Amino acid sequence: MLEQAIQGFLSVFNLNTLPFILLGIPVGILVGILPGIGGPAAIAMALPFVPMMDPGPALAFLVALHSVCATGGGVTSVLLNIPGEAFSAATCLDGFPMAKKGEAGRALGAVFGASGLGGIFGGIWLIGMIFVIRPLVMLIGLPEYFFLVLLGISLIVTLGRGSVRKGLISGMMGIFTAFFGVHILTGEPRFWFGNVYLLKGFGIIPVVLGMFGMPVVIELFTSKESISEVERAYVRAGLVWEGIKDVFRHFRTFILGTMLGTAMGSIPGVGAQVVTFMSYGLAKQTSKHPELFGTGIVEGVIAPESADNAKEGGGLLSTLSLGIPGSVAMALLLGAFILVGLQPGPLFLREHADIVFELAGTLILANLIAAALLSLVAGKLAILTYVRGILVGPFVLILVIIGAYCQTGEMWDVLFGFGFGAIGYIMSKFGYNRAALVLGFILGDLAEKYFGLSMRTHGPLFFLRPFPLVLLTITILILFSDQIKALFKRRGKHAR
Amino acid sequence: MLGRLLFAGFILLYFIVPLINGTLELSTDAMLFPWFIGGVGSILVLWDMVEEVKKARRKSSKEAKQRIDFEKVKAFLSGSAWILAILPMIYLIGFAFTIPIYLFLCFKFNGEKWPLSLILSSMAGIIFYFVFVHFLRIPFYGGLLTSFIKG
Numbered sequence: 001m002l003e004q005a006i007q008g009f010l011s012v013f014n015l016n017t018l019p020f021i022l023l024g025i026p027v028g029i030l031v032g033i034l035p036g037i038g039g040p041a042a043i044a045m046a047l048p049f050v051p052m053m054d055p056g057p058a059l060a061f062l063v064a065l066h067s068v069c070a071t072g073g074g075v076t077s078v079l080l081n082i083p084g085e086a087f088s089a090a091t092c093l094d095g096f097p098m099a100k101k102g103e104a105g106r107a108l109g110a111v112f113g114a115s116g117l118g119g120i121f122g123g124i125w126l127i128g129m130i131f132v133i134r135p136l137v138m139l140i141g142l143p144e145y146f147f148l149v150l151l152g153i154s155l156i157v158t159l160g161r162g163s164v165r166k167g168l169i170s171g172m173m174g175i176f177t178a179f180f181g182v183h184i185l186t187g188e189p190r191f192w193f194g195n196v197y198l199l200k201g202f203g204i205i206p207v208v209l210g211m212f213g214m215p216v217v218i219e220l221f222t223s224k225e226s227i228s229e230v231e232r233a234y235v236r237a238g239l240v241w242e243g244i245k246d247v248f249r250h251f252r253t254f255i256l257g258t259m260l261g262t263a264m265g266s267i268p269g270v271g272a273q274v275v276t277f278m279s280y281g282l283a284k285q286t287s288k289h290p291e292l293f294g295t296g297i298v299e300g301v302i303a304p305e306s307a308d309n310a311k312e313g314g315g316l317l318s319t320l321s322l323g324i325p326g327s328v329a330m331a332l333l334l335g336a337f338i339l340v341g342l343q344p345g346p347l348f349l350r351e352h353a354d355i356v357f358e359l360a361g362t363l364i365l366a367n368l369i370a371a372a373l374l375s376l377v378a379g380k381l382a383i384l385t386y387v388r389g390i391l392v393g394p395f396v397l398i399l400v401i402i403g404a405y406c407q408t409g410e411m412w413d414v415l416f417g418f419g420f421g422a423i424g425y426i427m428s429k430f431g432y433n434r435a436a437l438v439l440g441f442i443l444g445d446l447a448e449k450y451f452g453l454s455m456r457t458h459g460p461l462f463f464l465r466p467f468p469l470v471l472l473t474i475t476i477l478i479l480f481s482d483q484i485k486a487l488f489k490r491r492g493k494h495a496r
Numbered sequence: 497m498l499g500r501l502l503f504a505g506f507i508l509l510y511f512i513v514p515l516i517n518g519t520l521e522l523s524t525d526a527m528l529f530p531w532f533i534g535g536v537g538s539i540l541v542l543w544d545m546v547e548e549v550k551k552a553r554r555k556s557s558k559e560a561k562q563r564i565d566f567e568k569v570k571a572f573l574s575g576s577a578w579i580l581a582i583l584p585m586i587y588l589i590g591f592a593f594t595i596p597i598y599l600f601l602c603f604k605f606n607g608e609k610w611p612l613s614l615i616l617s618s619m620a621g622i623i624f625y626f627v628f629v630h631f632l633r634i635p636f637y638g639g640l641l642t643s644f645i646k647g
Contacts, residue, residue, distance in 0.1 A: 172511075173510065175533050176510070179514070179533075186525050190522060190526055191517065217579060223571070393602075394602040394603070406632070406634045414586070426499075426503050
């Protein structure tokens with residue numbers, strides 16, 4: 001395994017992979033800076049090109065793109081009080097007040113230092129944990145696989161803003177969408193209504209682009225104003241270096257943030273936004289001067305930024321080792337693995353450990369380069385947020401359409417992409433959970449396969465085994481956590 | 497409320513129509529899991545519809561006072577029309593011609609100046625064509641009119 005680790009890690013510098021990592025970094029930074037597009041939409045738009053590339057470089061490109069989005073998001077949080085990414089919102093709390101005090105450069109330096117080093121820490125965590133987790137996941141059998149898939153979907157269901165009921169409906173819509181086409185075990189053509197396109201089943205790309213790409217396009221076309229109305233803060237280059245040094249001056253805040261980020265990132269279902277605010281809260285609680293948080297102090301920037309990038313290593317761990325993505329972006333990354341013919345899960349660590357190490361190496365390298373690159377050009381990049389929506393929207397629309405078209409070369413994919421786009425937009429407006437639909441769709445085939453195989457090998461009571469029962473109990477507890485909490489509260493009041 | 501109910505109704509049909517079709521044509525093995533997922537999904541949708549009606553009854557007096565923001569509706573309709581307009585264009589003249597023409601029309605009709613609209617749309621047309629057709633070797637759909645003219 002050590003040999004695989006070295007080989008995988010070195011392949012990052014391979015001439016087939018390195019250019020794609022270097023391409024992913026500026027794209028990720030750009031997406032992070034432009035509010036409204038976001039990491040998941042960017043991954044969705046990049047997905048169509050993945051099958052045209054070798055698995056290693058393709059996945060490295062996506063990981064590089066996603067891992068630096070947060071660093072880019074920090075720039076607009078500090079300079080304009082606009083989080084480029086939802087999870088950069090915690091950085092606004094102290095970053096923008098620092099910019100107003102004339103310390104924009106220092107705040108940006110802290111963003112780059114903390115997020116770059118935090119991302120590197122996340123990559124190292126991923127490498128270390130692979131050695132620990134690999135023997136454990138080998139114990140998982142067919143029924144356990146089925147319940148792991150259900151657990152993954154239920155975790156995404158609870159991540160959404162809307163009700164759990166709407167999240168469940170979305171997840172089930174996703175699983176149901178995967179049923180169109182040939183049945184995975186019996187080979188019977190199912191739900192095809194005489195249409196040859198439906199006989200092949202829906203492709204991942206039209207579904208993902210529709211759900212995450214089209215709603216962004218609609219928003220950009222509808223809001224014709226520029227994203228930012230705030231006057232841009234002046235960035236002094238000398239202060240950027242001071243900010244980077246601040247990360248080492250407040251090393252305890254940085255370490256607490258990275259440890260919290262990696263640990264929480266490894267637990268599927270913990271939203272990225274929660275991690276950054278938790279880290280901010282922890283830094284405030286353990287600080288000698290908590291009353292200064294929110295007034296523009298550098299610890300308030302270091303804490304969320306270090307947790308933000310560090311969580312990606314943890315997120316990759318649960319996605320690759322168990323096949324359970326902890327966030328929307330990881331769910332889309334899971335789709336990318338399937339598109340290149342790889343299935344993350346317990347067997348993945350044994351059969352493709354080199355890819356896991358390559359991705360860990362990508363995480364480290366991308367964060368390092370992004371931090372260095374942004375230190376040089378951050379102040380100038382913020383100007384992108386003054387571009388009007390109507391200038392960006394048509395480009396994104398064309399990318400979405402070509403993306404949907406190029407995998408199979410069929411106009412049906414474009415039409416269904418538009419159809420799923422309309423559904424995705426309505427879902428986002430009515431409080432449904434689009435991520436749950438996409439994850440349900442990606443894992444739907446697998447769920448049915450493991451369900452069918454478990455029924456055949458263990459009978460209808462296949463869930464009456466210790467580990468499946470534990471997983472089922474956890475799933476139920478997660479889905480009904482609100483009701484259970486309310487029940488305990490009512491009983492507590494009654495007892496008093 | 498009506499919009500939410502209509503969308504819930506659409507989801508219900510999305511579950512039920514294939515289930516009925518599959519039950520008539522397919523084996524139990526192929527329909528077992530769809531019945532489970534579609535069945536539970538349908539029950540949840542019905543529950544959701546009931547909850548929406550209850551919520552709407554509670555809020556009905558407040559909502560009656562709210563006015564529709566016609567500016568927002570107008571912006572949404574105009575944005576959606578622009579998005580949908582690209583489909584017939586691609587169908588008729590294909591990707592290669594649609595990309596620059598569509599971008600130019602979008603920019604010009606939304607208040608951009610002639611030089612910016614012309615430069616951005618022509619550059620984008622060239623870049624998209626070069627990247628996808630030459631570099632990635634993805635043959636663009638030619639369009640109905642183009643193939644008709646070519647004979």
